[in-house]
Amino acid sequence: MVRSFPEMTSIVCSAILIDAKPRARPPSRNRPLVSAIIPVHNAARFIRDCLDSVFAQSGPFALDVIVVDDGSTDDSLAELRGYAGVRCIEQPNRGPAAARNAALRLAQGDYLAFLDSDDLWPDGKLARQIALLEAHPEIGLAFGDCRQFDAQGPYVKTLFESAGYDSAYWGDPVEVVAPYAKLISGNFITTGSVVMRRACVERVGEFDETLRLVEDLEYWFRVALACPMAHLDAVYLLRRRHPENTSRDPIAMTLAYLRMLDAHRQREADRVRPHAAALRSRMTREFQELGHLYSRQGAHGDAARAYLRALSGKVSLRSIYYLASALAARVGLTWGATT
Known part of the structure; x- marks a missing residue:
């Protein structure tokens, strides 16, 4: 487990249930429900670290974790049998878009958050993003910065620092001004940094399952056409770099x-x-x-x-x-x- 991040100070583990039954949404509750959506494909080496970072999130919200095993041929499913509250869906390999869609159809959350199975959420990520979305009901999607890391440790510069995405670039302290035009110029949204409001997801629809690559960017394009977006300049995703995800042609x-x-x-x-x-x-x-x-x-x-x-x-x-x-x-x- 990589622990030398300024954004991550503690990890808490949990213990045994795999349950794919939909949960009835309570008619009323004091705390918002956050559905964490995690597609998995041959991630046995990383899924425990990933889930530990999810269960370490705390704040005035309830957490619903949905993992979709997308036709793994390794021990990913066996690794999942150690976490309370995980709802696990098994399906043949159809790609990340289909896996996320399967989870979206089960999700009951007021907010939907995404994470890839080899990545991590830093401490406090959900609490801060949910607080922003609760304070700004007009915002449909909130995203943050990303720090990459590999076996040697965290990278010095974050995504925003490397690309020069500063407060002047966004055009507003909270909302991204002209998000669609900015996304055409370059993708600044990392999927694991995103939290979306349910109403925005319902307006935009599902991920395009015909796309095996860049399916997330196509989705952000549609979100930018439909809902206001908010940026947070702190790191809200720790993205792992390893041979399986850096060797793409x-x-x-x-x-x-x-x-x-x-x-x-x-x-x-x-x-x-x-x-x-x-x-x-x-x-x-x-x-x-x-x-x-x-x-x-x-x-x-x-x-x-x-x-x-x-x-x-x-x-x-x-x-x-x-x-x-x-x-x-x-x-x-x-x-x-x-x-």
Whole structure:
């Protein structure tokens, strides 16, 4: 267990029940109910640390933990048989979107919080986010900063520090100004830092199960179109980096991002019309990046096709130069280097 985080001071463990029956929502209660939604796929090494960090949360709320085992082939389920209050759903492997949706259908919480099975919540995360949402009923989603860590310990800089997301960037001390436009420029929401109001989830709907990658970003796009968002500059997620989640093919990730953007544009055509130019510009940048990735692998034909797609979105001298370089490299000429 990694304990050297400034954001985490104590961990408390619990003890034995796996129960997937829906719970009736009380007609009235003094404390809000928070449903913690955790998809699991082959996370036997990490799930105990993850759940310990969830059960360490305390405050004026009740906690409902729903774990969805998404077709694990390791000992993840066996590791779950040690925690009171965990509701566990088993399903064939269908990806994180389907796993989260299965939990959403069971969740009875006034608030919904997400966490991946290899990550941790720092102490006090839920208490502070619930306090903000209780004080600001207009806010549909609250997120915070993220600190990554690996086997050597925590990273020095947080996500917000590395990306330059300061108070001026958000535009308001609490609410994110123009969240959709900002998300087009770059994703600043880590899934495990999110707490959502039930009314916002009901308005937005479920995660897109056709997406195996970047399904969370597509969901945040839809949230940004539907509900106000709040930022908290403290760290509300400790994200573990390990070989299983750092070895994803960057070409596959970029292709998945482009497919998601294209599907999102078509699905939300009316609502995103004011942002059409920004979306085209983002797709142009992503096709350029895809071309660079192919070029570095020597796949100059694929690179040329990617640069041509970039030109179809926005004609620029830079894209023309990249296309010419890839075509020249394909026939063995040295035109220039892509960066």
